[in-house]
Amino acid sequence: MIERRPILDLISHLMLILGVAIVAFPIYVAFVASTQTPEQAALAPISLIPGDQFFQNYASVIVSGASGNVSVPPVARMMWVSLVSALIIAIGKITISMLSAFAIVYFRFPGRSLFFWMIFVTLMLPVEVRITPTYQVISDFGMLNSYAGLTIPLIASATATFLFRQFFLTVPDELAEAARIDGAGPMRFFKDVLWPLSRTNVIALFVIMFIYGWNQYLWPLLVSTEQSMYPIGIGIKTMIAGGDAAIEWNMVMATLILAMLPPGLVVVVMQKWFVKGLVDSEK
Amino acid sequence: MEKRARFKSAWLPYALVTPQILVTLLFFFWPAAQALYQSVLIQDSFGTTSQFVWFDNFRDLFNDANYLESFKTTAMFSIMVAFFGLSLSLILAVFADRIIKGASVYKTFLIWPYAVSPVVVGVLWLFLMNPTLGVIAHALRNIGVEWNNLLNGTHAMILIVMAAIWKQISYNFLFFLAGLQAIPKSLIEAAAIDGAGPVRRFFTIVFPLLSPTTFFLLVINIVYSFFDTFAIIEATTHGGPGKETEILVYKVFQDGFRGGDLGSSAAQSVVLMVIVITLTVLQFKYVERKVQYS
Numbered sequence: 001m002i003e004r005r006p007i008l009d010l011i012s013h014l015m016l017i018l019g020v021a022i023v024a025f026p027i028y029v030a031f032v033a034s035t036q037t038p039e040q041a042a043l044a045p046i047s048l049i050p051g052d053q054f055f056q057n058y059a060s061v062i063v064s065g066a067s068g069n070v071s072v073p074p075v076a077r078m079m080w081v082s083l084v085s086a087l088i089i090a091i092g093k094i095t096i097s098m099l100s101a102f103a104i105v106y107f108r109f110p111g112r113s114l115f116f117w118m119i120f121v122t123l124m125l126p127v128e129v130r131i132t133p134t135y136q137v138i139s140d141f142g143m144l145n146s147y148a149g150l151t152i153p154l155i156a157s158a159t160a161t162f163l164f165r166q167f168f169l170t171v172p173d174e175l176a177e178a179a180r181i182d183g184a185g186p187m188r189f190f191k192d193v194l195w196p197l198s199r200t201n202v203i204a205l206f207v208i209m210f211i212y213g214w215n216q217y218l219w220p221l222l223v224s225t226e227q228s229m230y231p232i233g234i235g236i237k238t239m240i241a242g243g244d245a246a247i248e249w250n251m252v253m254a255t256l257i258l259a260m261l262p263p264g265l266v267v268v269v270m271q272k273w274f275v276k277g278l279v280d281s282e283k
Numbered sequence: 284m285e286k287r288a289r290f291k292s293a294w295l296p297y298a299l300v301t302p303q304i305l306v307t308l309l310f311f312f313w314p315a316a317q318a319l320y321q322s323v324l325i326q327d328s329f330g331t332t333s334q335f336v337w338f339d340n341f342r343d344l345f346n347d348a349n350y351l352e353s354f355k356t357t358a359m360f361s362i363m364v365a366f367f368g369l370s371l372s373l374i375l376a377v378f379a380d381r382i383i384k385g386a387s388v389y390k391t392f393l394i395w396p397y398a399v400s401p402v403v404v405g406v407l408w409l410f411l412m413n414p415t416l417g418v419i420a421h422a423l424r425n426i427g428v429e430w431n432n433l434l435n436g437t438h439a440m441i442l443i444v445m446a447a448i449w450k451q452i453s454y455n456f457l458f459f460l461a462g463l464q465a466i467p468k469s470l471i472e473a474a475a476i477d478g479a480g481p482v483r484r485f486f487t488i489v490f491p492l493l494s495p496t497t498f499f500l501l502v503i504n505i506v507y508s509f510f511d512t513f514a515i516i517e518a519t520t521h522g523g524p525g526k527e528t529e530i531l532v533y534k535v536f537q538d539g540f541r542g543g544d545l546g547s548s549a550a551q552s553v554v555l556m557v558i559v560i561t562l563t564v565l566q567f568k569y570v571e572r573k574v575q576y577s
Contacts, residue, residue: 023393033410044421103300104300121311130311152306189290215402218517221517252406
């Protein structure tokens with residue numbers, strides 16, 4: 001702060017509180033609706049005071065996916081599918097990008113720049129522009145309705161590869177030379193030197209990629225046709241598919257609150273790494 | 284930059300890049316090539332026979348009023364999302380940068396919509412703005428606005444714009460805040476000594492220095508509104524009423540998967556790919572410039 005301007009400080013706080021209110025209000029309304037009876041949640045306008053159905057509503061969506069009109073799997077099952085997929089995507093992305101960045105930085109081999117270029121180009125091919133043919137590939141491999149189908153096409157990551165490449169380039173050459181003189185092979189060097197040094201980057205990327213994986217929608221919409229492989233996002237969409245009258249908004253909102261808990265917690269708890277990962281990977 | 288210290292092995296580097304290259308070939312290059320190939324074919328609806336038609340699909344596409352309309356819709360949607368999203372986040376970031384006490388608390392509260400998935404955002408806003416029972420729709424009615432996003436195209440557009448902005452605020456906010464905090468305090472102090480007030484300082488010093496961040500965010504926000512808002516639209520308007528909120532990505536899906544028109548859908552994908560490539564090149568141009576600055 002340059003000069004003391006108490007009024008401007010007050011305005012700053014008020015503006016930020018207003019900003020936080022705008023961000024929080026929709027979630028608050030969702031939470032309130034999730035604690036009410038179906039009749040209360042369907043009132044116009046809905047009461048902004050929480051109801052007393054918190055335990056009943058959450059217990060019933062978790063265990064049975066309760067929706068009288070549309071059949072959806074229990075939320076516990078859908079969250080499990082989302083969790084497993086998000087973990088496979090995050091860990092898979094980090095593993096394959098780290099290995100290829102290691103190869104590109106620490107070896108000189110024929111085809112090196114070709115591979116680098118191939119990875120680079122994938123930046124320009126988001127899943128949205130190649131959905132039909134990618135779906136075809138997955139279906140030819142018989143990978144529909146499987147974790148492999150849900151995750152593998154999303155695992156290649158140009159961004160993560162670049163991030164690791166940039167980081168490896170800043171690691172002092174002396175470390176690799178010392179390792180070589182000590183007779184350590186490349187994989188030994190990777191495991192004992194690079195991996196421990198990369199820990200911060202790995203955690204930061206993991207947070208970002210976990211959220212990316214958890215929030216997938218378009219791809220699972222194509223690949224998961226059986227209810228047992230529905231991730232939570234597809235489940236929520238299915239719950240509101242019945243039309244205006246049939247929607248049990250209190251149950252939908254309870255599911256919605258549950259769906260945003262894991263990624264929300266990850267962001268809040270790992271804030272420092274999350275910001276680092278975001279700012280680093282998009283630069 | 285190149286490494287001096289290298290390891291030597293005839294096979295190991297290949298083994299290391301294999302997983303990434305395999306995924307890339309199978310799920311990026313092959314499908315992209317297929318999309319290119321399908322875009323010059325016409326298939327019957329069972330996919331059994333196909334005919335090579337050169338650029339007919341593209342010609343039909345650009346002669347199709349619906350497609351051109353979808354372009355306009357997409358442009359409007361992304362301009363609004365980028366403009367209002369960036370302005371709002373910049374205001375919040377400027378105020379958050381000013382205050383010292385409590386800034387991290389505000390930051391925590393402002394960043395977590397990033398974690399909420401687009402489909403959840405869509406359903407959430409659908410509930411808030413639902414013409415019959417939504418809280419906001421009701422409040423609007425009280426001030427004389429007959430809100431109905433199911434019948435009114437403008438209302439539907441406002442709905443998806445608001446949902447898309449709500450989700451993107453945290454991302455823009457973080458980058459603006461980082462950009463603001465990177466501006467040397469001495470510059471601002473010098474201006475303050477010369478008697479420039481906070482508003483003047485913002486427009487003559489802070490905003491110009493923030494322009495690389497703003498440009499970067501502009502590209503990111505356009506990419507976001509083009510591609511990542513599919514689930515918001517799928518959950519709220521389905522491209523309707525009519526086709527008034529049918530953006531390009533939604534149309535690819537709609538025509539390809541729901542309509543079975545593979546040739547047209549593939550041609551649309553190719554057009555989208557060209558747009559992404561342009562945007563990516565822009566982004567990298569920016570990165571290059573930024574590297575030269577530092």
